[in-house]
Amino acid sequence: MTEDILRINDLSTRFFTKEGQVNAVERVDLNIKRGEVFGIVGESGSGKSVTALSLVDLVESPGEVTNGSVEYRNEELAEALRDEYPDAVDGSFVDLRAVPETVRRSLRGASFSMIFQDPESSFNPTLTVGEQIAEAAEVQRRARANPRSTRAKTRGVEYSFSSYLASAVLPSRKFVTNSSRERAVELLEMVGIPDPVKRADEYPHQYSGGMLQRAMIAQALAGEPDVLIADEPTTALDVTIQAQVLDILADLQEETGMTIILITHNLGVVARMCDRVGVMYAGEIVEQGRLEDVFENHVHPYTEGLLGSIPNLDDVGGRLQPIGGNVPSLIDVEMGDGCYFADRCPRAMQECLEKPPDFDGPGGEEHVAKCYLADHPYDETQALSEEYFESAGARVTDRGDSAGASPGEVSEDD
Amino acid sequence: MSIAKFLLRRFLQGIFVIWGVITIMFGLRAVSPGDPASLMAGEGATAEIIEQVRVQEGLDQPLYLQYIEYLQGMMVGDFGFSWQARREVSAIVIGRIPATVELAVAATVVAIAIAIPLGVISGTRRNQPADYSATMFSLLGISTPNFWLGLMLILVFAVWFGIPYPSVGTSSLPLSGVSVPYPSSVGLGMVDLPTGRRDVSFGVAVSALVFEQSLSEMGTWLRHITLPAITLGTYFTALITRLTRSGMIDELGKPYVTSVEAKGLPSVLIRYKHVLRNTLIPIITVLGLQIGTLMGGAVITETVFNWPGLGLRLIDALHDRDWPVMQGIVIFIAIAFIIINIIVDALYASLDPQVSDE
Amino acid sequence: MISDRVKSNLKDTFVDSLLPKVGLVLLIAILVMALFAPLLATHDPTRTGHFHETGAPYPPMGYSYETQVAQDGEFGEVSVESNSTHVLGTNNIGQDVYSRFLYGARVSVIVGLSSTLLAMLIGVPIGLVAGYYGGRVDDGLMRVADTMLAFPALVLALALIGVFGESPVHVPDPIVMAGFADGMPETIPIPGTVTIVGALVIWVWFARVARGEALSLRNEEYVKAAQSFGTGNAQILRQHILPNSLTPIIVLATIQVAVIILLEASLAYLGFSGTTLSWGYEIERGQDVLRTRPWVSIVPGIGIMLAVISVNLLGDWLRDALDPNIDQSKRGA
């Protein structure tokens, strides 16, 4: 296949809460290829949304990306940063975690952009939709205005407090220019919003949920990003609208060739959109590979549990299967040393009390699973005793409540 | 509902409330324990004058006729006649407006100029030294009685630091051309303490600046207004700081902020164009209501500094038991408050797009 | 009613932060001062004439000041030393500042609590009825409330006092009556008009909050159920609506105590409270001698400030912990 655009190594994100340290993302390794749609699938509280936010450095306090690297392939950026941050640059890859925050900021919108779950709360209610999309377009326009300047590449758009004050009296100093406003209308049209000129001047509360999600896609596309991270883009919408929004995303991806990281708990969406999938559980990617491999040749019992009711890829629209027990709380001190899934796993063995490494799966070469079953078949004689499950079961149900409350996690109660 | 309709409704409500205010004041006169005629005539009036007042003011007529006449008078801006001061109440009120407006505006400007940056700093740097100081300041600010604060400012700046202040005496209102003597009602004159005697109004200071290129009048004006403005403005500064801080914290936690950050907008714009703006919209309505506190505070501040505004005149009228002047000032203040609130609502409606649709 | 969740919330927010603790300590201190003023006071606060031999008031402990005294027909500077029985000195008419400070707390607390209670008694029933019945009753109330709110609180209070005059109520002091504190005044003058006027000024806030609560509670299932059983409206209001709307009313009441304390002080400062035993009045008294004897004004001002701070801190704590829909806009205009 094609080259990697993102190489994520050992990425960990922790939340330092009153209840203790929450390991929302635990040593995640992922390679994302240019132009593919990569799905991250998991239950609520599995850390998938935090993973998305970690990629663009938007994890909010008390959360913090504590470890790992996010390497992003961008020749120009690598060129611009090579002298200043030699350690961060490796060939045409730049380790985003090793460069200052200003650089990461400057990539938002232009290299990475995001679509959020709930369009209604993701737009500022007091500005028109057109203005907000135009802002995104303007960021891009200003960044491009001076392509040779390293500053523009690595420092983001300059707009000081004094320019803001001046803009109150001088319309010419306003951040958003007319050409960006026009661009916003084009973008709205592109995502299929009828009468875009008029709708651009409307406020978010005047839009329906589906329309607003399209507008958000338009906003995310304004920067012509390399990578679009869509966090549960259809969860808040009803079924027919979901399909339309997915179609738009698919079409746009085809047209622009951008990479999409699609985060969802809906396997139907994954089956329909993705080239490759990573399955997330308790902050870890427990199995990843090409769509067919994960759906048909999966080895991890958790993946199997998720897919339980979906016999094959054609049966879309399926939801995650409820699996006995609850997602663990992810609180550091309560996490065991072994496989995190062991207390819910029907095939847990003695050795599972030891953390399983990544094993190659039976599928294509990129098929990887964090499970001993990928290495050797189930050995009944090694099965964990009933007592283990009872004590673990009790523990898990206890923690069940706090799982949903783990900070930074978008709730997915539908 | 369109904004125009919303405002029309607000306006009609305002008229209704003004009518209510006038009725309450009329009712108070009617239920007052003494004889209304002697109430109107004021303290120390002779029996002769009281009778004269009774006839002239129509107090010998049935209550409903009195009420109709009262309303009619109010409608044409006739607030009655002060038998003590022997002048139209409306003239007295008008003469006192500029001083109070100057003071109130100066206090508001001071408050907004200090409070919003302070609130922003405090809200965006939570639990840092700057935040703690701002929180302490605002706690003290909303808890300190302003008359005491005024005295303490005088004590610290004028008495201890010896910053010169004009000595007390009688003063006049240069703009209105009417000379109003003030008894030194608070007695500061005895010890030659500074008071905000108003030698120069803002208008005079500006015209001196424009036409004579003279800064000295402006300096005098500033020197007079600084301490009273701080005294009156402190509560507001503290209140707005508090509101801005908690508003910023709420607003920064909203999902749209993450979304705005994700599109790479410069942080200045995130902070001010998005977050602060949305924080201020609800604060505006609170401030509208708090203008009442400002007006009450002005009464006190004017008394402390002998500042020749409506509030000081109200207190003088109360001491003199000059009912017509008192009721005229009270009604005027209430009407001003109502009008300011309508303006505030209009501002709110124009800033929050959701108002007009709800 | 106060649920367990609310209780644990109250506890958590109290344990976690410093400010509520400061507030509570201050409040207790002020309540103790108010309650036991006759026992703690060193002098009868109303007795005048505690002067230095020069005829000048005593400064607080550890201070001294110069005063002009006529001696043998000539003026001379004499130093006035403090007197150990007058810890905070005496005021211009020779009253003990410390004792007046304690009694000032008493008056403030009594007025603050009784006025707020009175306002609650007026406002809450009216608000509950208006919100519960809705329709015309409600419209009527809201218009009255709008009208009341059109008057700045202090201005309305002044207008009411202008009409009704100011009359103190002399309340017998139980501690003195029981013979525990000889030489203290047997009655304390409470500014009666101010208490009533304060209630008349702030009741609207209680009515508004109670109305809002009743308005949302009347659509609750249990209220609907009670109605379908034929329970009388009065009983529903008493048994269901009132208990469930108490939380925001309590928070509001806390904040309003601070409003009343400031109002009383302001009126006393302006000379309209009808009593002279008040922090506000004392500040006014010290104003004449601010330059030479600043303590006369400084001491009672600190009293007001501490009282208001303590109430505000507790109000903040309750608001944060109970989180009812009360905001700064309801602080009283």
Ligand code: SF4
């Ligand atoms: S490693 Fe063991 S416990 Fe974990 S999923 Fe695989 S079989 Fe189950």
